[in-house]
Amino acid sequence: YRHWFTGGDVRLESVQNATDQARLAARTITGHADAYSAVPWFWSDIGDMKLQMVGLTAGGDSHVVLGDLPDNKFSIYHYAGDRLLGIESVNRPGDHMLGRKMLGAGFSPTPQTVAMGPEELKAALAAFQQGEPTRAAG
Known part of the structure; x- marks a missing residue:
């Protein structure tokens, strides 16, 4: 995905990123979408x-x-x-x-x-x- 900090595409494999992305997906599904802005x-x-x-x-x-x-x-x-x-x-x-x-x-x-x-x-x-x-x- 395009990362806000680098401005480029990144692939992050960490527990923190996985849980943050899951929370973002849940918020999006429930109509409360936010931009992903977590610091890895x-x-x-x-x-x-x-x-x-x-x-x-x-x-x-x-x-x-x-x-x-x-x-x-x-x-x-x-x-x-x-x-x-x-x-x-x-x-x-x-x-x-x-x-x-x-x-x-x-x-x-x-x-x-x-x-x-x-x-x-x-x-x-x-x-x-x-x-x-x-x-x-x-």
């Missing part, structure tokens, strides 16, 4: 690692890494220009949840804001949601 997210537990992804990262041209790679606690924020495409996290569930909130709100912090860390990102998202001008919006 995925997860897997492998041993002692929790892998979580939000968004669609294909087509990215740069990234910002937060956290500690040797300790397997990091997140990779993928960008196309200054547009945040998605986040891949290993053992950093807070980054994943913040990413879901940011992408769901249509907020794309600059790579420089991401590099400042989670607290700056939370503040920038709050300012964006309140309609305040912010240098973090891309």
